[in-house]
Amino acid sequence: MRDIKDLREEILISLKNASSNEYEALKIKYLGRKGVITSILRGLKGVPKEERKIIGMEANKLKKEIEEFFKQHKVERAKSSSGKFRDYTLPGRKNLPGAVHPVSRALDEIINIFMRLGFSIEYGPEIESDYYNFEALNIPKHHPSRDMQDTFYIAESDKLLRTHTSPVQIRTMERQKPPIRVIAPGRCYRKDEIDPSHSPVFHQVEGLYVDENVTFADLKGILSAFAGDFFGPDTKTRFTPSFFPFTEPSSEMYVSCVFCGGKGCNVCQYTGWLEVLGCGLVNPKVFEYVGYDTEKYSGFAFGLGVERFAMLKYGIDDMRLLYENNIEFLKGVIK
Numbered sequence: 424m425r426d427i428k429d430l431r432e433e434i435l436i437s438l439k440n441a442s443s444n445e446y447e448a449l450k451i452k453y454l455g456r457k458g459v460i461t462s463i464l465r466g467l468k469g470v471p472k473e474e475r476k477i478i479g480m481e482a483n484k485l486k487k488e489i490e491e492f493f494k495q496h497k498v499e500r501a502k503s504s505s506g507k508f509r510d511y512t513l514p515g516r517k518n519l520p521g522a523v524h525p526v527s528r529a530l531d532e533i534i535n536i537f538m539r540l541g542f543s544i545e546y547g548p549e550i551e552s553d554y555y556n557f558e559a560l561n562i563p564k565h566h567p568s569r570d571m572q573d574t575f576y577i578a579e580s581d582k583l584l585r586t587h588t589s590p591v592q593i594r595t596m597e598r599q600k601p602p603i604r605v606i607a608p609g610r611c612y613r614k615d616e617i618d619p620s621h622s623p624v625f626h627q628v629e630g631l632y633v634d635e636n637v638t639f640a641d642l643k644g645i646l647s648a649f650a651g652d653f654f655g656p657d658t659k660t661r662f663t664p665s666f667f668p669f670t671e672p673s674s675e676m677y678v679s680c681v682f683c684g685g686k687g688c689n690v691c692q693y694t695g696w697l698e699v700l701g702c703g704l705v706n707p708k709v710f711e712y713v714g715y716d717t718e719k720y721s722g723f724a725f726g727l728g729v730e731r732f733a734m735l736k737y738g739i740d741d742m743r744l745l746y747e748n749n750i751e752f753l754k755g756v757i758k
């Protein structure tokens with residue numbers, strides 16, 4: 424009898440102190456088939472008849488008490504959540520899996536290809552000085568790209584938001600001597616109206632290769648290998664003359680149309696070719712700015728727009744889609 428009284432107190436205290444997520448375990452511990460109360464009732468066989476009756480009654484009383492406790496608490500829990508109506512027939516909420524944005528994905532791939540070709544990565548500031556963005560790249564004062572209408576200048580300073588990643592060429596050459604094989608990915612800014620192929624913020628990857636005896640053949644070889652890796656092994660390349668102040672000669676690289684394979688379609692305007700990047704041999708005037716021996720060293724440089732590469736690779740016909748965060752568009756592009 425004494426044991427039952429002690430037990431009762433012990434059980435009631437443990438129930439009072441238990442948190443609701445422990446109830447299930449306690450219920451099994453006290454009332455289960457191998458539980459404390461069941462064991463007492465089972466153990467009564469060897470007890471003298473008189474005592475058996477009293478102990479039995481006490482044990483049953485305790486059992487009811489414990490049962491009552493659990494009943495009460497179930498009720499309380501139901502009460503506390505009854506303020507909200509729950510429609511259990513509603514379909515479950517799906518969590519959309521995260522994915523890499525098409526621009527980041529194209530950029531990652533471009534970086535990986537050039538790293539395999541032996542290039543390393545350089546970064547430069549997005550707020551640049553006039554010197555690095557224009558002057559040291561042989562872009563003279565009267566050049567149209569310096570126009571207030573193209574460049575975001577920072578008021579009353581010679582600072583501006585870089586209009587291309589080319590200033591990283593200068594910063595890299597100032598820091599180190601040839602051989603140089605670097606790419607410089609990053610954000611650029613121009614005062615362009617937003618339309619299907621323009622955005623005031625966009626991404627470029629700059630490339631620079633400087634060593635002794637670097638020729639236009641090296642440029643063609645490296646960039647054609649890159650194009651084949653990015654767009655597929657059947658991709659053909661073509662180089663046409665162009666002009667940039669910081670390269671001489673300058674060229675534009677075309678790839679065989681990724682949509683029609685060169686047969687002609689409305690994306691390539693029935694030419695079979697798509698212009699994808701600007702490139703050329705580094706203008707010796709640029710080497711003079713960074714103190715390189717123009718007799719000893721030569722090099723090539725290129726710059727490409729990451730958005731354009733992403734659009735061609737993933738079949739996106741409007742650049743604005745890349746920035747609108749439309750979930751249906753992103754779900755369709757990123758699989």
Ligand SMILES: [Zn+2]
Pocket residue numbers: 680681682683684685686687688689690691692693695696
């Ligand atoms: Zn085409």
